[in-house]
Amino acid sequence: MGAYILRRLLLVIPTLLGIMIINFTLTQFVPGGPIEQIIAQLEGGGDVFEGIAGGGSEALDNNTGDSGYVGARGLPPEFIAQLEAEFGFDKPPLERFLNMMWNYIRFDFGESYFRSISVVDLVLEKMPVSITLGLWSTVIAYLVSIPLGIRKAVKDGSPFDTWTSGMIIVAYAIPGFLFAILLLVLFAGGSYWQVFPLRGLTSDNFDELSMLGKAADYFWHITLPVLASTISAFATLTLLTKNSFLDEIKKQYVITAKAKGLSEGRVLYGHIFRNAMLIVIAGFPAVFIGVFFGGSLIIETIFSLDGLGRLGFEAAVARDYPVIFGTLFFFGLVGLVVGILSDLMYVFIDPRIDFETRES
DSSP: OHHHHHHHHHHHHHHHHHHHHHHHHHHTTOSOOHHHHHHHHHHTOOOHHHHHHHHGGGOOOTTTOOSOOTTGGGSOHHHHHHHHHHHTTTSOHHHHHHHHHHHHHTTOOOBOTTTSSBHHHHHHHHHHHHHHHHHHHHHHHHHHHHHHHHHHHHTTTSHHHHHHHHHHHHHHHSOHHHHHHHHHHHHBSSSSOBOSOSSOSSOTTGGGSOHHHHHHHHHHHHHHHHHHHHTTHHHHHHHHHHHHHHHHHTSHHHHHHHHTTOOHHHHIIIIIHHHHTHHHHHTHHHHHHHHHHHOOHHHHHHTTOOOHHHHHHHHHHHTOHHHHHHHHHHHHHHHHHHHHHHHHHHHHHOTTOOHHHHHO
8 A cells, every 4th residue: 555655646746747837838828917917007008908909919928028018118118127027027938937846846835926925824814714615515515415315325216315306406406606696685684684694704893702602603604605605515425325325235245134134224324334435435535625625706706705716716817826826736736635545535444445456
């Protein structure tokens, strides 16, 4: 197993490098870089992309160092050159990429171009919202989907299985943002009841509350956004649990256990559960990281939550490259490591699994 883990860890290096190379290369062909953003604001030309649309061939690649920035015609060349040097665009792309990767290897992600704050501090500032949505959405999905999936497997083909499947399909078909708007209209003072707050993660007087009051205030604020971000997660996990149990129920060892006179509960939870839940539990790290780092931009916007979803969108629009590439590197690295942890979870839950034997 040690050799397998070592090979997977070594594979992380070229995979992460490939991700960074592809994304860095793509940015060389995307117009409207950070320098053009600044120049457009200084010239009062509005959105930089409007200038690009009207400038045609006069627009330039922001990373080449050529002299043709949209809106730069009224600014001295010395100022443009100073901006290029400040952002590092006076260097060739290959040199900038190598410098960036050297800094990232040392976990030095630099500072945001437009916020005067380090990328690490910026991500940590947005982290509470993403932790809230990711953690609670995953926990609730597992707490509801696993018992429901087991019940559906036991009652396969019954009216209970039929109508719960219908409800799951409907819930999966409803877009998260549409369900979020519905919750706001119904329970956040939209047109009916003012039960939950409209925005934010905590109240303005949060620091003045007692520990119990802080906990109540926190759950009061996160109820609607967590429900909105969880609604579509039930379907896949519930059906996965059901199908896993159905597959195990038909196996010979289950028939033998029943023939020995064991109760249905003993057979279900003493024999089937561990084997059936292998794929469900082992996928927990990947599911959590996916929800956690995915960060729903629309959900965060609707409920006025400032999380990683909005951070990523704003960084992409503003071409804030340190934020874009820094978070891409870190989250890509975490995602690859979590993939290895998922494999280890399989082995931990079922020691019979041996990845080294399968590879050989």
